[in-house]
Amino acid sequence: TLVAGVVAVQGDVTEHADAIERAGRAHGREVTVHEIRESGIVPDCDLLAMPGGESTTISRLVHSEGIAAEIRDHVAAGKPLLATCAGLIVASSDANDDRVDELGLLDASVERNAFGRQKDSFEAPLSVTGLDEPYPAVFIRAPAIDAVGECEVLATWDDRPVAVRDGPIIGTAFHPELTPDSRIHGLAFFENDDAAVPADAESR
Numbered sequence: 001t002l003v004a005g006v007v008a009v010q011g012d013v014t015e016h017a018d019a020i021e022r023a024g025r026a027h028g029r030e031v032t033v034h035e036i037r038e039s040g041i042v043p044d045c046d047l048l049a050m051p052g053g054e055s056t057t058i059s060r061l062v063h064s065e066g067i068a069a070e071i072r073d074h075v076a077a078g079k080p081l082l083a084t085c086a087g088l089i090v091a092s093s094d095a096n097d098d099r100v101d102e103l104g105l106l107d108a109s110v111e112r113n114a115f116g117r118q119k120d121s122f123e124a125p126l127s128v129t130g131l132d133e134p135y136p137a138v139f140i141r142a143p144a145i146d147a148v149g150e151c152e153v154l155a156t157w158d159d160r161p162v163a164v165r166d167g168p169i170i171g172t173a174f175h176p177e178l179t180p181d182s183r184i185h186g187l188a189f190f191e192n193d194d195a196a197v198p199a200d201a202e203s204r
């Protein structure tokens, strides 16, 4: 059984846990999901999600709880991380906001709340590299990705990148945990050739 972790200091945690389990089932993998509110759990995780919510809060708490360094080690070991919306902002190398202490994992600069007021929340059918059919993407006060550095752009909306991959990390400006469609979780955790997910779950 694979061990998954959802950074659970703040944000839409249970939705990510459900989506990970659904994606696992779709790929024939059994997954146990832990909610991470303290240090000491991330080192046991094969895969990790950092949810949407409020990036200044998530940033503050992952540092004060000692989880930030563990997330860095997780990514350095090549294990997959899916960072969505506020999670993407925290994982980025530049949030363009002093109140966010970025983890610098994703070679990308982001602009918080980048999509205009009337479009604060919207759903859009998104063409995503690696997916055959458009993905129903839910944007809620979503960031745009300004500079993508070494990142591969997987999707754009309004000519701005909204999904990127940097090695074992996939970052999305939208919320793949809020729709029943678990293909983005599948892409991040079970189909990312740059990420190391143990193939032999029986060894645990």
Ligand code: GLN
Pocket (backbone or CB within 6 Å): 051, 052, 053, 054, 055, 056, 084, 085, 086, 087, 089, 112, 113, 140, 141, 142, 143
């Ligand atoms: N606007 C939020 C932030 O900057 C992110 C919104 C979200 O995660 N839905 O933290």
